[in-house]
Amino acid sequence: MMIHNLFTQVTQASDSEVFETLLQTEAFKLERVVSTGQATPPGQWYDQDGDEWVVLLSGSAGLLFDGERDIRVLQPGDYLYIPAHTRHRVEWTETGVETVWLALHYTTGHSLS
């Protein structure tokens, strides 16, 4: 039984967000994302075919949903459900710390296309 830690330093030297699949079956994918100040590029939106449940575990971030005026600020422990095709963008993530997300991607059906 191997024990790992979600907050372990991400050793990859990168200016990008770091995505790591922790677990994957036909029905879902569990992913860790580590952000260090990145945001969704201007004018771009996430528009996902599957549903997502996501929790922010360290750092902080601002999420904007299409059609909403206010940016939602996420603090450690904050989680939400994002239905498929709910357009959203990450307006900002905190700089100087690692913002660690845990995202569960799934479909109510049985495969992730």
Next chain:
Amino acid sequence: MMIHNLFTQVTQASDSEVFETLLQTEAFKLERVVSTGQATPPGQWYDQDGDEWVVLLSGSAGLLFDGERDIRVLQPGDYLYIPAHTRHRVEWTETGVETVWLALHYTTGHSLS
């Protein structure tokens, strides 16, 4: 889009662990567990039909796997995969704080029996 927090005070007045299903589909169940000093009763083991991925997010706990001598101590961020029918028990959870777990129960098949 509703935002909740995993560390929100558990209002339920209880001496028991508190289990809350956050998300459930045919393929998995995502559960928050809040422990406040409880342990698996002496001589009892978890022996689950499904697989489990679990992370400890606050507090601390001691896990024992059947056949192992040493108790594994889990600190915040520690996660592990527990295959179906891997007998284990929670030897202790920290007292005086809330130990918050996030557990993903699933089967490699498509239904949780």
